[in-house]
Structure formats: C-alpha cells, structure tokens
Amino acid sequence: MTTEPVLRSTIAALADAAREKLPAEVFHYAAGGAGDEATVLSNVRKLDAFRLVPRVMRDVSEVDTAVDVVGGSLAAPFLVAPMGMQGLYHEEGEVATARAAAEHGLGFCLSMFGSRSPEQVADAAASQVRWRQMYITKDRRLNEELVRQAEAAGFDAIVCTVDLPVMAERLRDLDNTFQSFDNEVAAEASPALVHEPYFKELLGLWRGGHAEATPQQFIDHVFPHPGCGWNDLEDLIGLSPLPVIVKGVLHPHDAVRALGVGAAAVVVSNHGGSQHDRSIASIDALPGVAEAVDGAVPVYFDSGVRSGTHAAIALARGADSVLVGRPVLWGLAVHGPQGVRSVLDTLGNDLRNTMAFVGARTVRDLRNATILTEPGPHDPVFPG
Numbered sequence: 001m002t003t004e005p006v007l008r009s010t011i012a013a014l015a016d017a018a019r020e021k022l023p024a025e026v027f028h029y030a031a032g033g034a035g036d037e038a039t040v041l042s043n044v045r046k047l048d049a050f051r052l053v054p055r056v057m058r059d060v061s062e063v064d065t066a067v068d069v070v071g072g073s074l075a076a077p078f079l080v081a082p083m084g085m086q087g088l089y090h091e092e093g094e095v096a097t098a099r100a101a102a103e104h105g106l107g108f109c110l111s112m113f114g115s116r117s118p119e120q121v122a123d124a125a126a127s128q129v130r131w132r133q134m135y136i137t138k139d140r141r142l143n144e145e146l147v148r149q150a151e152a153a154g155f156d157a158i159v160c161t162v163d164l165p166v167m168a169e170r171l172r173d174l175d176n177t178f179q180s181f182d183n184e185v186a187a188e189a190s191p192a193l194v195h196e197p198y199f200k201e202l203l204g205l206w207r208g209g210h211a212e213a214t215p216q217q218f219i220d221h222v223f224p225h226p227g228c229g230w231n232d233l234e235d236l237i238g239l240s241p242l243p244v245i246v247k248g249v250l251h252p253h254d255a256v257r258a259l260g261v262g263a264a265a266v267v268v269s270n271h272g273g274s275q276h277d278r279s280i281a282s283i284d285a286l287p288g289v290a291e292a293v294d295g296a297v298p299v300y301f302d303s304g305v306r307s308g309t310h311a312a313i314a315l316a317r318g319a320d321s322v323l324v325g326r327p328v329l330w331g332l333a334v335h336g337p338q339g340v341r342s343v344l345d346t347l348g349n350d351l352r353n354t355m356a357f358v359g360a361r362t363v364r365d366l367r368n369a370t371i372l373t374e375p376g377p378h379d380p381v382f383p384g
C-alpha cells in the first residue's frame, strides 16, 4: 500500500504531531502514565538498549512474517492493543482502527471501554482476528454479559486484563481533571458499553438504592475489583465459550497460575506503564514468562513497542506476537484511518527488513537471532 510522503514520519514525530493536534488533556491521558512515569520511559528505553547482530549470506529473498495466534492467522505478528475510548482521537474511533488493522491482515483487540460497540467493530474487521478485552468486575452478571456479547458479535477470544487491582494515580490526568468520561471532552467518546440495554438494566438495579447514580458511578462501583483472585479468573474461563487470554502477567509464577486455571495465552504487559509506576519493564519480564510457559500456550507481548525492530527483539526474546499501543493512537489522531495504516505499514516494513538483516526467513527464526544488550565501552561484544 502506498502512503503519502507526509505520513512517512517516525512514530516519535507522529507523537509530536498528536500533541499539537489533540486537546491537551486527551494527549496527556494517552501519553501519560502512573506516578512519575518511570515505567512508561523504561519500557521503551529497555527495548532500545538491545542490539541485533546481523547475519549475512542467508538468502532472504523470501521473508515470511505470517503467524498464527489465538483465533486465526495474521500477515505479521502485530495486533492493536486494547485501548479505551478511541472516539477521543477520531470520530470513527475503534471502527477506523479495527478496519485499518484488518486491511493489513493484522489483529485488533477491542477494549471493554471502547467508544464503539463490539458489533460495529466486528463488522469493520470481519474475517480478521478480533479479540474482546474485559476486566473481571465485582458484578458477575456484567462479566457474563460482556462474554456473551463478544461471542454473539463474532469475536475470536476474550482478553482478560488482570493487572489493575486498583487505579493508579495518574498525575497528568489529576492536573487536567481528566479522570473519567463524565466531562465535556470525553462525553462523545464515552464507552459504548454504557449504552447497552444490559448495562442500563444493571445500572437500574443498582439505582434502586442509588437513585441519582450515573453510568460512571456504576462503573466506579464495580471496577476495579481489588478482591479479584485466581478463582474469579477460573470462573470466567469456565463460563466463556471463547478462549481466554490473560493480559498483564509479568511474574513467571503468575504465568504458571494462569495456565493452571485454563488461560489460552498470556500477554506480558505492564499496561504501558500507565498503571503501576516502577513496574519491571515488560521486555525484562518476557524471557522469564516465556521460559515458565515453555510453549504450553502462546506468549504475547506489549508495552513500549515503537518500531518493527522493537517487535523483532520481543519476538527473539520469546514472544509469539506483539500488541501495539500508543503509536496507533497517534496515527489515528493525526491522520485518521490512513494514519493507523501508516503506523502499521511502518512497523511491518521495519520488521521485515530487520528479519532480512538478521537472516530470519520466518518469525520463528528470530528465536535464533543473536541479541545483546548494548555493550559498555570496555565490554566484549561476544563474551568468551
């Protein structure tokens, strides 16, 4: 696909352009993170610290980036990460993003708090891999409805995000008083969920005792769910006819527990640093989780991917596919659907080139790539 020259900018330049274009509170909501944002930064910096060692003369005239993931096959190992309220960045919201991903043969994960409904998104990305993300809330009926609706709409899997026992203090949002969708800027992009009949029914039931309650207050009442445990995940997996992928796992023991209760895959992620500051960088957690899982289920990765080379590093360190977060939002904000296509093009082309340089003809071959942390001035590059 050809892209206009104006779109051939780096992801960093797109982020700058998004900062110019978006209302300040929206940009900071997407770009910012928990606390002093050490983890937001270290996710990218740690990925940047790796170096790949090129291999030569390996006949890379055919490089195949295709992979299988839970729910189908992808043209390249990328899915759009679940990110709420994409109506903040473009009027079409998740419909534009999902369509762009599908046009590239890539996967899309719809956030529980997406601005567009599962039906709209499923239509936009028909025939491609579609995952529906949700949190386990305190309201089991809401959890059941979310699963039921995802299945009815044709989603291929549930992504259950487990790394949010409490909401972080996000200082940029506190400064901007941008903590919810109960405000003028976010109202248009409010989660499609709150307009669903089942949600209104549950809100009505709750309103019995809270006559004036708003949808936001009901959500705040049921989520997050700090009392949530492995038994709740097992319960969700038991009631879901769809495979359940567990997102937000960083400790190898947690990965093993997730497998034990029936997870179909795990996503190594620290939520892009947007929740727990001083969390281990996602790329540092990846090898331990991959080793503990030992091929029993796929291991996916996100947090900090800003280039195809970053993706290649994650794939080399044990990931089976990669989820892309903020860069997609910058593309959507600056150039609409074409911007999302451009970001996905850039990542895909960069990955393909990287594979050729390290002599990997398939994504699986990347596991044999030599990657090193950037050596200090006096460190031997190849120990021994």
Ligand code: FNR
Binding pocket: 029, 030, 031, 043, 081, 082, 083, 084, 111, 112, 113, 133, 161, 247, 269, 270, 271, 272, 273, 274, 302, 303, 304, 305, 324, 325, 326, 327
């Ligand atoms: C997110 N993320 C997220 N994750 C999730 O499971 N459910 C959600 O609703 C959201 N919402 C959300 C909104 C915004 C604005 C951002 C930036 C992120 C986390 C997301 O899925 C992913 O883990 C991170 O975005 C990955 O980090 P990078 O690559 O964006 O830095």
